[in-house]
Amino acid sequence: MDELPIGRRVAYWRGRRKMSQQVFADRLGKSKSWVDKVERGVRRLDKFSVLYEIADVLQLDAQLLLGKEPERRADGLTCIDEVEVEEIRSALERYDSMSRLLTALPQPPSLAEMTKSVNHAWLTYQYARYGVLSRALPKLLRDAQALDSVASGDDSARAAHLLGQVYQIASSALRKLGEYELAWLAADRSMAVSQRADDDLLAGVATFRVGNALLALGRARPALEVNVSIANRLAPGSGNGCEPERLSVYGMLLLQGAMAAARMGDNNTVKDLVNEAKEAADRLGGDENHYWTCFGPTNLELHRAAAAVELGEGGNAVITHERSIVGRDGFHTLLPERRAHHMLDLARGFAQIGDLDRAGEALVDGDRLAPSEIRCRPIAHEVMSNVLRRTRGAPPAPIAELAEQMGVGI
Template identity: 60%
Template sequence: MSQQVFADAIGKSKSWVDKVERGVRTLDKYSVLNEIADALAIDAQLLLGRDTPRRDDRYNCIDQLEVNSIRASLERYERLGRYLGAAALEPVSVSELRKSVKHAWFAFEGANYPVLARTLIELLKSAPIAEEHAPEHEKAEAAGLLTQVYQIASSVLRKLGEAQLSWLAADRAIGAAQRCDDPLLIGIATMRVGNALRSLGRHQAALDLNVQVAHGLMTEIGSAARAQPEALSVYGILLLQGAMAASLSGDTATTRDLLNSAGRAASRVGPGVNHYWTSFGPMNVELHRAASAVELGDGRLALQIHERLDRAELEGLVPERRAHHYLDLARGCAQIGEFDKAGRALVAADRNAPSEIRCRPIAHEVISDVLRRTRGSAPLPVRQLADRMGIAALCRSSR
């Protein structure tokens, strides 16, 4: 991380970070150490120079109790508290809410699920109240921050296999987005709804929604040829998610057309940007080409796409996006019987964002499949990863 990115992640100034790194300031508050550890996705004890006991990786995932807490937060209507007899929550300021939402995005993009769970549970309670009590001139921004909270919740719930709950959060995101004055946030919220529909098996509905809103957005803002990079990023990510829905429907022609349209938009946005937390750009388009090839059953094409990627640009993406790609690559390699390559891709995914692999049901399915179908023993790094995930013993007992 650059000093500025790290400073943003912990809510400090770049100058503060610089002084700490040069030894001008000392870290004498344990609460600050915890914030730094969260931002770096490490145990706070490491910052104190102490060894940390090895923990079961399940403790680094969002567990069912935390999912239930998120569900309870989504089922609550904080604004109706006075009618429901609930204790009134103290509203947080919009500036405090902005900082917390940014922290949640950093945790999501780093696949730091323990931090994300704690942050989300709190934000789902506090963000609706913050919007309700925001001064008139800040209400639109508060609504924009609330829709981001629901969007993060929808995305992480979908990764955990909670499709219905993901759809509920995404639907709430649409409602909040309509109360702010940013049509691009409406577009991004729509993408979350489309992704939730995809997880529910509603592939055609997801395709239609993403494509219609993408083109409607361009009609409202202006043609794609005149749109700014921020608008092109939202437009492009909607097309990419539409392409994924089309590939799940087996529609090769529509998948190709949407990917090509997204590619033209990405060429104008350029590499190394992350407008509206989309990571949209030429590299992300290529990763979606590989992912859609896997959904279409063409693992060999996915492998070919991966082999031609610019490694420096790939490393420039956020950890969650990189790990997601390596998981897709592992699935593609398994499709064509390249189990050694599939295993290496899983290990690479784990190296980029451990929780993205160790906590997702689909990753458990892929590594189980690789272990079962590999002739002889799988490579040691794959077996070690499976052991940490509690999968190897299950596979051995099922033989």
């Protein structure tokens, strides 16, 4: 892409960020015609101030727009930069199972070492330390792929299980950070590998990662169908067990299906799926982290609130928060990613009902829990931009300070 004119690069990255020309123009404070002329090369970008403003809106290093190697961002401890995205992409494009037929591969880690690394990566994700995770992912992917390519006998299924988990971790992190196509690729790889791991529950978890990626790409119908289809196959009873792990995976598939239905505006399907998931959560009893799902009664209420936001029913989301989540012991014991994610959903709910101060306060609360969940996610930037744009006068100091740290203009 280095040889492309600068306008074409702007168009490319705008497309990657899923922005229409009108949305992009609105965020720049320009006209759609201005954007169109820049992208076609009719209008030159000869002011660095405008170039950096474009880079800020697109959330990328300005060097990429100039066709140069990107510099690592100063906030790399909490976010991801284009260097890391390309390293992850390169790792996902490896085919070690074929390469080993042609050349010797480096010695992979042992199963025990790989298991420890994967568990650590899961915790890094669930503590929302996305910058740390993004730098670790390329090596983790290469190691897991190498181990899977050489494992034999009884070790084959275990190695495939670990590789499937690594793909899931990568998919989840990339989706959070706005790299939706890569998130889908990693999730799809996880589904394929999970079939070799001889673990239907791992395949079930891989399914809702695929559903999440599809939903992020705007494909709500396929996301709903894939989640519900696999949930029905894994449902407890009728030949399947009722162990906690199965209840957890089954319940999360239903909840992710509910989120897809909410995106489609299908309120009845949302209610049906959440109620089915509630039965599983009630049988489970408490909030557990089987298969890294964090499924349980509290997480169910978080999804109920999130689905209300997707339906445009911000008031119901706030009511769910105040009646079923505030003061609930289970909420305070959930891992930081889950709690901060909920505060982001709550901020969206408050914004929908016009309570901008509380929307901003929810973002500040989420930032205290897990800064990366608020500062690095494109949706959080959209919410903050919405709050600032609609607030009359200067926003409260904590909100203004967070907006500055996020790079969202007031």
